[in-house]
Amino acid sequence: MIILITLIVILIALLTGWILKTIKRPPNFPPGPKWWPYVGNTYQLRKLARDIGGQHLAFELWAQKYNSDIIGLKLGSEYVIVAFSYPHVRQIHTNEVFEGRPDNFFLRLRTMGTRMGITCTDGALWNEHRNFATRHLRQAGYGRLPMDLQIKNELVELLSIIEDYNGWPVWPGNFLAPSVINVLWALTAGKRIERHDERLQRLLELFQRRTKIFDICGGLLSQFPWLRYIAPEKTGYNLIKQFNQELHNFFMETINEHKNTYSDDKAKDDLIYAYIKEMKERENEVNHTFTDHQLTMTILDIFIAGAQTTSNTLDLALMMMVVRPDIQEKIQCEIDSKLSSKDFSVADSKIKLPFTEAFLMEVQRFFHIVPISGPRRALKDVKLGNYNIPKNTTVLIGLKSVLMDKNYWGDPECFRPERFLDDEIYTTISSEYFMPFGQGKRRCLGDSLARSCLHTFFVGILKNFKLKLGAKETIPSLNLIPGLTLSAKPYKISFLPR
Numbered sequence: 001m002i003i004l005i006t007l008i009v010i011l012i013a014l015l016t017g018w019i020l021k022t023i024k025r026p027p028n029f030p031p032g033p034k035w036w037p038y039v040g041n042t043y044q045l046r047k048l049a050r051d052i053g054g055q056h057l058a059f060e061l062w063a064q065k066y067n068s069d070i071i072g073l074k075l076g077s078e079y080v081i082v083a084f085s086y087p088h089v090r091q092i093h094t095n096e097v098f099e100g101r102p103d104n105f106f107l108r109l110r111t112m113g114t115r116m117g118i119t120c121t122d123g124a125l126w127n128e129h130r131n132f133a134t135r136h137l138r139q140a141g142y143g144r145l146p147m148d149l150q151i152k153n154e155l156v157e158l159l160s161i162i163e164d165y166n167g168w169p170v171w172p173g174n175f176l177a178p179s180v181i182n183v184l185w186a187l188t189a190g191k192r193i194e195r196h197d198e199r200l201q202r203l204l205e206l207f208q209r210r211t212k213i214f215d216i217c218g219g220l221l222s223q224f225p226w227l228r229y230i231a232p233e234k235t236g237y238n239l240i241k242q243f244n245q246e247l248h249n250f251f252m253e254t255i256n257e258h259k260n261t262y263s264d265d266k267a268k269d270d271l272i273y274a275y276i277k278e279m280k281e282r283e284n285e286v287n288h289t290f291t292d293h294q295l296t297m298t299i300l301d302i303f304i305a306g307a308q309t310t311s312n313t314l315d316l317a318l319m320m321m322v323v324r325p326d327i328q329e330k331i332q333c334e335i336d337s338k339l340s341s342k343d344f345s346v347a348d349s350k351i352k353l354p355f356t357e358a359f360l361m362e363v364q365r366f367f368h369i370v371p372i373s374g375p376r377r378a379l380k381d382v383k384l385g386n387y388n389i390p391k392n393t394t395v396l397i398g399l400k401s402v403l404m405d406k407n408y409w410g411d412p413e414c415f416r417p418e419r420f421l422d423d424e425i426y427t428t429i430s431s432e433y434f435m436p437f438g439q440g441k442r443r444c445l446g447d448s449l450a451r452s453c454l455h456t457f458f459v460g461i462l463k464n465f466k467l468k469l470g471a472k473e474t475i476p477s478l479n480l481i482p483g484l485t486l487s488a489k490p491y492k493i494s495f496l497p498r
Helices: 002-023 042-052 055-065 086-094 105-110 123-139 145-164 177-189 198-213 237-260 271-282 292-307 309-323 325-338 346-352 354-367 399-403 447-464
Strands: 070-075 078-083 372-377 382-384 387-389 394-398 465-469 493-497
Touching: 042 055, 042 070, 055 070, 055 078, 055 372, 055 394, 055 399, 078 086, 086 382, 086 394, 086 399, 105 237, 123 271, 123 292, 145 177, 145 447, 145 493, 177 198, 177 271, 177 292, 177 309, 177 447, 198 237, 237 271, 237 292, 271 292, 309 325, 309 354, 309 447, 309 465, 309 493, 325 354, 325 447, 325 465, 346 354, 346 447, 354 399, 354 447, 372 399, 394 399, 447 465
Parallel strands: 078 394
Antiparallel strands: 070 078, 372 394, 382 387, 465 493
16 A cells, blocks of 8 residues: 555656646746646647637737747747747848758658658758759759740730630639649649649649648647547648648659650759759769659649749739729839830849839738748757747747838838839839848748749739729738638639730
8 A cells, every 4th residue: 555655656746747847948938828738838829829810910919918029839849939020030041050940740741751852851951952953943944034934834824714704703813823833843844734634623722721721830730740540630631641642643653754754965954854863873872862752852842832822922912903903003004104015024024114013022021921931940059039049949930020010111001012112213122121032041942933923924914904893792801811821812803804
C-alpha cells in the first residue's frame, strides 16, 4: 500500500512538474495570451479566428490587447511569435537568422511527407535548389521576352473565353487561374495545359478547398498530427493526401515524357530538361540531392506559388472596376489614349499607363491577400525588438501591418491609387513599405511573373471590355474569405465588348 501511494505521489509530482514546465513562458518572451498545458493557445486562436473572421484578425486583436508589435504564443508544443510593424518585418525579411523553415508534420505533409523542394526547406538544400531554379527559369525566359510572349498568348485565349459568355454575368474567378498556371507551366515544362483537361479542373478544385481549410499555421494537423487517425476529413488530411497524389501523378507523367525525349541541347528549353541534365551530370556523386523526388517537390512549390495568389489579385482588380466605375473610366481613358494597338509591349505599357499600374499596386496594398506571411524559423537564439526569441521558434510576419500602416500611408483604409503616383512627372512610384512579395532572399520567386501577368491580363481585358454589374447583381463585398490566402467572395459581372 505504501509503495502504491508513493508511486501515485511521484506520478502526481511528475505530472505537476510537466504542466508547470509546459505553461511557463521562456525568459523575456513576447507578451501574449496565457497558454494551456499541451494544447497551448490552439483552441483560443481557432475560436477567436472563427468568431471575428480570420486568423490574422485574431493576431491583430491580441497585439492591441497586449500593446505590443510582437506577440508570443504556443501552438501545441511550438513556440510561435507574430511580428508587426515595418522595423520588425524588415529585420525578419533581411536577417539570415530568420531564413529557416519550421520542420513540423504539416509542412512535411505539404511536400508529400518529405522535407524537400524550395519553399519549405532551408540551409544548404534550399540555397542550392533555389539558385538552380532561379537560374534556369531565367534561362527558359522567366522575366524576359519569352515570358511576356507566353503571357500574351494566354491573354488571347482568356479574351476568347470572356467573349463566349456574350455579356452574361459571370464570376471571373471561374476562369482566371488556368491562364496564370499555364504561363508558369510553359516555363517549367515547355508546354501548356489545355483548359478542358480534367486533371487541371480537378487540381484547381483541390487548390480552392485546400486554401479554405488551412491557415498560415497549418490548422489542427500542424499541432496535433494524431488527429488524422480520428478525423481525417475534418482536419483536411484526406484532402492533402488526395491533392498530393493527383499532383505527383501529373508531375511524374510530364517528367517521364521529358526523360524519353531528352537531349543535351534541350536543357535550355525548360526547367525540367535542365534538371534532368543536372541529374545525369551528378549521377556518380554520392548523396547528391538532384533526384526525381526533389524535382517533383520543386515543381510543386512553383505550381502552388503561382496557382492562386496572382489570379486572386486579378479577380479583385476586376471586382473593383464595378465597385469603383469612376476608376474604370479613368483607366480605360488612359489605355485608349496611350495604347494604339492590341499588340502591346508589357514593359512599354507599364511606363505608358502609370495610373493603371498605380491602381494594380493599390489593389495589392489595400486587399493584402497574404496578411500574415511565413512561417519562418529562428535558426538560433536571437533578439527581436526588446524580446528574446528562442532557437527554433516559428516566426510569422504581419505584412498587413506594413501595407496598412497609418504612420506611412496616412489613409490606408481608403482605396486611392493616386498614392502611387508622382504628381509632377506623373509616373508610378514605389516604396519600401510596399512589399506584397516580401523582401530579402526569401522574397517570392514568382514576383516578376505575377506582376507581368497581372498587368497584361488586366490591361488586355479593360482594353476590350467594359465591366458592369448585372441588373440583378449586388455590389461585391470588400470583405474577403479567410484561408491560406484571402480571396474575394464570389460575385458576378458582365463583360461588354467595347
